[in-house]
Amino acid sequence: MAPRTAEPLDAEIAELPQALRWREWMARVEAVLFAASEPVGRDVLARVVGRDCALDLLIEDIAAELVGRPYEIARIAGGWQFRTRPQHAAAIRTARGEGDAVRDLTKNEALVLTIIAYMQPVTRGAISRLTGREVSRDLIARLHRQALIARGPHSPEPGAPYTYVTTPGFLVQFGLETLRDLPDLEALQDAGLLKPAGDIVLDLPIAGEVK
Incomplete structure (x- = not known):
C-alpha cells in the first residue's frame, strides 16, 4: 500500500x-x-x-x-x-531542582558579555584594555560554549586577531528582539550603572550572575 x-x-x-x-x-x-x-x-x-x-x-x-x-x-x-x-521563575527553578541560581555567569563573564554586546565586533585585547585586566581565553570559551557569543571577522589591527559578537542565543537568553533593545549606554552611565570606557565597573544590569 x-x-x-x-x-x-x-x-x-x-x-x-x-x-x-x-x-x-x-x-x-x-x-x-x-x-x-x-x-x-x-x-x-x-x-x-x-x-x-x-x-x-x-x-x-x-x-x-x-x-x-x-x-x-x-x-x-x-x-x-x-x-x-x-x-x-522561582517556582520553575524549584521544580527543576535548580535552587536560587538564575544564570551560570560570574561577574567577570557578565562584564565581558556586556562589553561584547555593546561594542561588537570587539577583540579580546580591546576588552582587556577596557577592563584594565587580562581577559582569559577560558572565559571567552565559556561564553562561547553557552552559545552567547561567536567569532566575528578578523580585526584589521596587527596580527588580525578574531573579534567576538553576540549570537541569536544571547537575544533569547535576555529576552531581546534585536540588539537595538539593549539599554541605552548613556542612560546606564547617567544612572551610575556603567562608567565611561577606561573606568568600567563590574556591577552591570545585564549580568544576572550568581552571587
Missing part, C-alpha cells in the same frame, strides 16, 4: 467567514509557537496564515487572551516565542 500523502494546508481558508477564519489563524499560530523550541519568524508563520493576514494584530489578539496566564508571547530574536512570566 502506498503511503498516504498529507493534504497541503490551505493557509488562506477563504471559504470561512471572516470571524471563523481569524479564530482558525489564531489557533494555528498558537499551535506553531507552542510546538517550537526557538523563536518563530514571520516568514514561518505566514506559511500557515497566508501573506495577507495581519499577523501583528493576530498575535496581539492571542496575547490578550493569555492575560492572567503564567505564560505569554514575547518578541525575541526577530520572531515570537512562548515564555513563562518572570514572577513564576
Whole structure:
C-alpha cells in the first residue's frame, strides 16, 4: 500500500467567514509557537496564515487572551516565542531542582558579555584594555560554549586577531528582539550603572550572575 500523502494546508481558508477564519489563524499560530523550541519568524508563520493576514494584530489578539496566564508571547530574536512570566521563575527553578541560581555567569563573564554586546565586533585585547585586566581565553570559551557569543571577522589591527559578537542565543537568553533593545549606554552611565570606557565597573544590569 502506498503511503498516504498529507493534504497541503490551505493557509488562506477563504471559504470561512471572516470571524471563523481569524479564530482558525489564531489557533494555528498558537499551535506553531507552542510546538517550537526557538523563536518563530514571520516568514514561518505566514506559511500557515497566508501573506495577507495581519499577523501583528493576530498575535496581539492571542496575547490578550493569555492575560492572567503564567505564560505569554514575547518578541525575541526577530520572531515570537512562548515564555513563562518572570514572577513564576522561582517556582520553575524549584521544580527543576535548580535552587536560587538564575544564570551560570560570574561577574567577570557578565562584564565581558556586556562589553561584547555593546561594542561588537570587539577583540579580546580591546576588552582587556577596557577592563584594565587580562581577559582569559577560558572565559571567552565559556561564553562561547553557552552559545552567547561567536567569532566575528578578523580585526584589521596587527596580527588580525578574531573579534567576538553576540549570537541569536544571547537575544533569547535576555529576552531581546534585536540588539537595538539593549539599554541605552548613556542612560546606564547617567544612572551610575556603567562608567565611561577606561573606568568600567563590574556591577552591570545585564549580568544576572550568581552571587
